[in-house]
Amino acid sequence: MDVAAKPLTDAGATRGRLSITPFVEILVLGIALAVLVTSYFVVSGNTGSQRLLTPPLVALLLVGNLIPLVALIVLVGRRVAMRRAARSPLGGRARLHVRLVAIFSILASVPTIFVSIVASLLFQYGVEFWFSDRARGMLENASAIAASGFSDLQDRVGANTEAMSIDLAGALAEGVPIDSQTFFNYFLVQTTQRELSEAAIVRQTAAGEIIVLAILNPYERLIEEQINPAAIKQLTSGRRKVVVEDAGGRVRGLTRFGNAPDTYLYAARVVDPVLLERRTRAESVLADYKTLTERSRALQLQFNVALLLISVLVVGLAVWAALEIADRLVRPVGDLVKAARDVAEGDLGTRVPTPRADDEIGTLATAFNRMTDRLQEQTNALVDANAESEGRRALIEAVMSGVTAGVLSIDADRRIRLINSSAMALLRPGDAPVGKLLAEVSPELDAVLGGETREDIVQLTSGGEARTLAVKITRDEAGQVLTFDDITQQLLDQRRAAWSDVARRIAHEIKNPLTPIQLAAERLQRRYGKKIESDDGTFAKLTDTIVRQVGDLRRMVDEFSSFARMPKPIFRAESIIDVARQTLFLHEVAKPELQFRFDAPDTLPPLVCDRRQLGQALTNLVKNAVEAVEAREGGDPGEIVMRVHEAADAQLMIEVADNGVGLPAERERIVEPYMTTRSRGTGLGLAIVKKIVEEHFGTMAFADRDGGGTVVTLCFDTATLERLAGTGGSDETEQGGAGISPPTPTKNGNAQ
Numbered sequence: 095m096d097v098a099a100k101p102l103t104d105a106g107a108t109r110g111r112l113s114i115t116p117f118v119e120i121l122v123l124g125i126a127l128a129v130l131v132t133s134y135f136v137v138s139g140n141t142g143s144q145r146l147l148t149p150p151l152v153a154l155l156l157v158g159n160l161i162p163l164v165a166l167i168v169l170v171g172r173r174v175a176m177r178r179a180a181r182s183p184l185g186g187r188a189r190l191h192v193r194l195v196a197i198f199s200i201l202a203s204v205p206t207i208f209v210s211i212v213a214s215l216l217f218q219y220g221v222e223f224w225f226s227d228r229a230r231g232m233l234e235n236a237s238a239i240a241a242s243g244f245s246d247l248q249d250r251v252g253a254n255t256e257a258m259s260i261d262l263a264g265a266l267a268e269g270v271p272i273d274s275q276t277f278f279n280y281f282l283v284q285t286t287q288r289e290l291s292e293a294a295i296v297r298q299t300a301a302g303e304i305i306v307l308a309i310l311n312p313y314e315r316l317i318e319e320q321i322n323p324a325a326i327k328q329l330t331s332g333r334r335k336v337v338v339e340d341a342g343g344r345v346r347g348l349t350r351f352g353n354a355p356d357t358y359l360y361a362a363r364v365v366d367p368v369l370l371e372r373r374t375r376a377e378s379v380l381a382d383y384k385t386l387t388e389r390s391r392a393l394q395l396q397f398n399v400a401l402l403l404i405s406v407l408v409v410g411l412a413v414w415a416a417l418e419i420a421d422r423l424v425r426p427v428g429d430l431v432k433a434a435r436d437v438a439e440g441d442l443g444t445r446v447p448t449p450r451a452d453d454e455i456g457t458l459a460t461a462f463n464r465m466t467d468r469l470q471e472q473t474n475a476l477v478d479a480n481a482e483s484e485g486r487r488a489l490i491e492a493v494m495s496g497v498t499a500g501v502l503s504i505d506a507d508r509r510i511r512l513i514n515s516s517a518m519a520l521l522r523p524g525d526a527p528v529g530k531l532l533a534e535v536s537p538e539l540d541a542v543l544g545g546e547t548r549e550d551i552v553q554l555t556s557g558g559e560a561r562t563l564a565v566k567i568t569r570d571e572a573g574q575v576l577t578f579d580d581i582t583q584q585l586l587d588q589r590r591a592a593w594s595d596v597a598r599r600i601a602h603e604i605k606n607p608l609t610p611i612q613l614a615a616e617r618l619q620r621r622y623g624k625k626i627e628s629d630d631g632t633f634a635k636l637t638d639t640i641v642r643q644v645g646d647l648r649r650m651v652d653e654f655s656s657f658a659r660m661p662k663p664i665f666r667a668e669s670i671i672d673v674a675r676q677t678l679f680l681h682e683v684a685k686p687e688l689q690f691r692f693d694a695p696d697t698l699p700p701l702v703c704d705r706r707q708l709g710q711a712l713t714n715l716v717k718n719a720v721e722a723v724e725a726r727e728g729g730d731p732g733e734i735v736m737r738v739h740e741a742a743d744a745q746l747m748i749e750v751a752d753n754g755v756g757l758p759a760e761r762e763r764i765v766e767p768y769m770t771t772r773s774r775g776t777g778l779g780l781a782i783v784k785k786i787v788e789e790h791f792g793t794m795a796f797a798d799r800d801g802g803g804t805v806v807t808l809c810f811d812t813a814t815l816e817r818l819a820g821t822g823g824s825d826e827t828e829q830g831g832a833g834i835s836p837p838t839p840t841k842n843g844n845a846q
Contacts, residue, residue: 119169126162133159137395153214156398160207163402164409168199171413175420194420195413202412206405214398248345251363252338254288255347259359262295263352272308285310285361291344293361295351296321307357313364320346321360329358426455430462442470498579500563505573508532508540520563520580521556539565539576552578560762586766615640663704663789665818670701670708670738674748677712678736685720689731694738701746702815703790711786712736714779715750715806722754722804744813753803757796764796791815 133155175195261284262277270277272295285293294309294317304318311317325337325348336349346362429446436444445466446459491514500517504510510527518527521536533540538554542565552563562585563578619637671694682690716734723732730753737749758764765784787794792810799805 115169115173119166119173122162122165122169126159126166129158129162149215149219152398153211156210156214156402157207160210160402160405163406164199164203164207167406167409167413168195168203171195171199171417175417178417178421179424194416194423198412198416198419199409202409206408210401210405213401217397247363247365248338248340251290251345251347251361252336252349254290255338255359255361256336256349258284258288258290258293258361259349259351262359263354266352277308278310281308281310288361289363290361291364292317293359296358296360297354298326298356298358317360320362321348321358326358423455426459430458433462433466437466437469442466442473500576500578500580502532502539502576502578503573504532504576508543508573510535511573517578520561520578539563539578543567543574543576551581612641612644615644663707663786665702665704665815667700667702668705668708669698670703670746670748671698673703673705673709674712674736674738677709677716678734680713681716681720681734687732688720688723689733691733691735693735695740698738698740698746699812701810701812702818703810704786707786708790711783711808712748712750714783715808718779719750719752719754719804719806722756723752724754726753726755741809744811746810746812748808748810749805750808751799751803751805753799753801756798756802757804761796765794 136151136155172192172195175192179192262281265277265280266272270280281293292311292313292315294311295307296317297305297307298321299305302323304321306317309317320341322337322339325339328334328337329348329350336347338345338347341362344362344364346360349359351357351359426446433444433446443466445463448456448459448463450456497514498516500520501512501514502510502517502521503512508531510530510532513521513527521527521539527535531540532543536554538552542550542552548567550565550567552565554561554563560582561580562582564581565576565578568575568577615637619634619641622633674694675692678690678692681688716736719734720732723734726732733753735749735751737747737751739747741747765780784794787808787810790810791814792808795807795809797805797807
């Protein structure tokens with residue numbers, strides 16, 4: 095029960111796993127989609143603010159998306175592994191793919207998830223300061239400091255330009271000519287003391303042309319190009335007293351020059367490149383920081399999405415590597431399993447490919463190929479030995495089936511090991527005697543084994559027939575072998591030959607004095623019968639008795655002679671219906687008180703036979719039937735029926751049936767010479783009939799008639815007799831009619 099229940103349990107567990115797995119896959123897919131949608135709404139819900147999401151929230155979203163996706167990849171890899179396992183020679187029992195996918199998935203997924211969480215948190219907490227208010231204020235302050243320094247420079251240039259305009263205008267008001275050296279020196283002093291690099295007094299014409307009235311230009315630049323018309327418009331409009339501009343590497347100022355119309359003072363100061371670079375860098379850093387701040391959430395999400403994709407890719411690569419490694423490991427194992435199955439099915443020529451790598455799998459494949467080589471060599475040797483043994487067995491069986499003697503082999507327990515066809519025909523043991531006890535098949539033969547004799551004569555009954563067997567016993571360690579011949583017919587032939595010799599001698603010894611005795615008795619009757627008048631007839635009765643007994647003796651001698659030396663038949667085509675009807679007609683005339691009936695078709699093909707001998711045989715059979723009917727006591731009127739008909743396979747059947755006393759108890763011996771149950775019978779009638787039938791290549795059988803009586807059946811092979819038409823035998827031929835030996839009949843009359 096345990097052995098039978100285990101496969102059922104395994105099969106049930108397998109079916110359970112197969113039915114649960116799709117549900118788990120669908121569930122994991124649903125969870126992954128749900129988490130993905132939730133993450134989208136969480137992220138998109140704060141689009142109005144560009145502030146970073148908190149690190150715990152981002153880590154939670156990352157883990158929430160990563161775990162279902164990794165689980166889904168693992169399940170997909172498991173399904174692929176199961177399909178590959180199903181296609182492998184191991185079939186459904188190949189679990190290496192699934193196990194390797196599970197192991198690699200665990201080894202890759204768990205560290206990947208932890209690394210992703212740590213990396214996300216480190217990144218979040220690392221960048222959180224740079225996007226905080228402190229970092230923003232620090233950068234803004236630094237930028238403001240740089241901007242304020244440049245602004246102070248612009249304010250000083252503007253104030254100095256305006257003050258310088260007042261001072262120069264005062265000098266001109268005191269009467270100093272504008273083109274004098276004194277004014278130029280004063281102009282130079284004003285420019286130098288006020289830390290200005292260049293200065294000029296200009297006038298704008300009505301046409302908008304700039305005319306330089308006084309100039310201090312150490313850099314030899316065109317002052318006309320430095321005057322901005324827009325600045326003039328601002329001064330003309332009165333909105334500003336001084337206009338300060340950044341002119342790319344220098345700060346320039348423009349203001350009205352005294353009360354002179356359309357006259358302006360231009361002053362500029364070259365800016366230190368370091369200060370200018372600092373201001374530019376501060377502005378650039380602040381602008382970049384503002385841009386980065388605006389994109390901070392996008393960068394945060396991009397980093398975590400990239401981290402998620404890389405983690406999923408790592409797990410996917412791990413599953414793919416597991417499948418490939420499993421294929422590399424399972425393929426040689428599958429080849430070994432397939433080859434082992436082929437060997438189990440009898441294909442010893444199968445081999446497995448030897449891997450190039452000299453590892454355990456290669457060693458196993460080499461050992462397997464070496465084993466199959468040895469198995470094939472041993473199997474070939476066994477096949478050769480078996481073929482030789484089978485040839486010997488076939489030879490022994492052919493010899494045993496060809497011999498007429500019965501051969502029977504038994505083991506130490508007297509169970510039948512081997513029996514040939516002749517033994518089967520003699521013993522008639524039924525179906526499948528091999529393996530049965532000899533006592534069950536033939537108790538008579540089993541009784542012989544109890545002694546120490548090697549040869550014995552055994553009488554047994556087989557198929558309702560008494561048989562005499564000559565048995566020879568051969569003993570060995572494995573058992574015994576019995577060889578036996580059916581000598582029943584041989585004994586019968588010996589007995590018949592002995593009786594024939596006796597009959598011949600009796601006929602020779604008795605026949606010579608019978609004629610003188612008969613002649614003497616008849617002569618006494620003729621000569622002295624009339625002279626003895628006073629006699630009361632005793633003399634006549636005595637002489638008649640002598641003559642009659644001599645006639646009986648002569649008839650017996652004739653039967654002895656016929657049995658001892660019967661003429662060989664002369665075969666001719668005869669009408670069997672005429673022969674049979676004539677035989678029955680003679681007895682109808684002699685025995686009118688009995689009922690005789692002849693049953694035959696209107697026409698039958700002629701039968702090749704000896705008409706006289708066949709008529710003699712039928713006469714003896716009808717005579718025996720008449721005597722059997724007369725020997726019964728009372729009952730129905732005597733009836734004798736002769737039936738002639740054709741049977742299958744070119745057989746002609748003649749049946750003689752009566753309702754007489756029936757067959758004797760020793761019915762097997764009724765055809766033996768001098769075997770009779772009647773007081774006046776010689777016992778030669780049926781022996782002569784049997785001999786005639788055998789010389790006609792026929793058989794004779796006896797059976798009980800329904801309702802009482804006997805049925806004698808003669809069967810003739812018409813095809814064999816037709817080949818003998820026109821041939822005959824002579825009295826000197828001893829081997830059989832027409833020079834052809836008749837078949838030897840068995841006890842039931844069938845030819846052998």
